[in-house]
Amino acid sequence: MERRAGITALGTYAPANIVTNDDLAARMDTSDEWIRTRTGIRRRHVAADDEFTSDMAFRAVEDLVRRYGEEALAGTDLVIVATNTPDALFPATAALVQERFGLSAGAFDLLAACPGWLYALSAAKAYVESGQARKVLAIGSEALTKLVDWNDRSTAVLFGDGAGATIVEQVEAPYGLAPMVLGADGSGAPHLHAGAVGRCLPNGEPLTDKVHMNGREVFKFAVRVMDTATLEAIEKAGLTPDDIELFVPHQANFRIIDAARQRLGLSEDRVVVTVDEYGNNSTASIPLALAHALDEGRIRDGDRLLLVAFGGGLSWAAGVLTWGGGRYPARAGARDASDDAAGRAGTAGAGTGSEGSS
């Protein structure tokens, strides 16, 4: 049988602490109206002071097990955590996940800004399809608000925290991942950077600890690359935009998402919007958007999903995933809403998500 990797299980987590636009307006010179009209964001989930990327990754894996059973995690032989905010530079956050769940697995972190989870998906695909790994736990987990300067209104209003965990393993065609698109343009590094360990960029621009962003340049880049990367991914899958059942883009700004949707000629009911609920939680954003769409019954087996993300680097990634082919039936209502803030958000986000796309 042709080896083809696909996602067979998914779990998510979003912190219970919710910060609304009005909360931000009370502490800085901004307004709900400005944030909503410029970005589509209404609120974001923010990690507690003592809640870090590993904690959120653990919770996402626990949600995966709740939804799909222990069997889904059993036999995992590689853990990849895509994050820009590891608990430490070493040990890898992935190693903490390995230990927590008693996995007999290799483990490494992957740092590729907001497209990090798609990069992890593409790495997992390569490991599985080459036969080097059988089952990969590919996680996106982000405590980005810890890198935000809360006195800088141009960035503070944009970001949130969260995590998504996925099992990637062999599925039978036509299910699974088509060849993916990965891209980077390091000349755009001055436009978006954070978390300095070095002193400056190669062009001499000083690096900073907190997020530094040239919003207008990143906006233009994002609109351009969402267009070119999605078309390239669709072509690599041997499809046309008409063949895409659901567009699940990185959730950074509703205007960027909507511009991409329109360029692809997709109707509003074929895009998932959760940026209103979470803001931009980087590597966690696409897994959370996928979970919302699944919970709302918007994804059926055999649906072709178009995934795309962009971010610092500058970098980007895209791919077409044909959903399904997994061996672990999802348990209805497996998510414990009283225990997991993402459960509450699942309901709230469903309503606001469709508002956002109308």
Ligand code: ACO
């Ligand atoms: N509240 C009120 N006013 C604000 C705020 C705020 N939070 N932030 C900026 N402004 C002001 C500016 O000072 C400016 O005022 P001026 O006209 O008097 O100079 C005005 O609003 C317009 O500012 P712009 O930056 O031109 O606003 P724009 O329409 O471009 O929207 C935004 C800004 C939302 C940041 C947009 O550029 C954007 O979304 N860019 C892309 C960001 C992104 O997607 N980043 C991804 C990061 S991925 C990763 O890897 C981390």
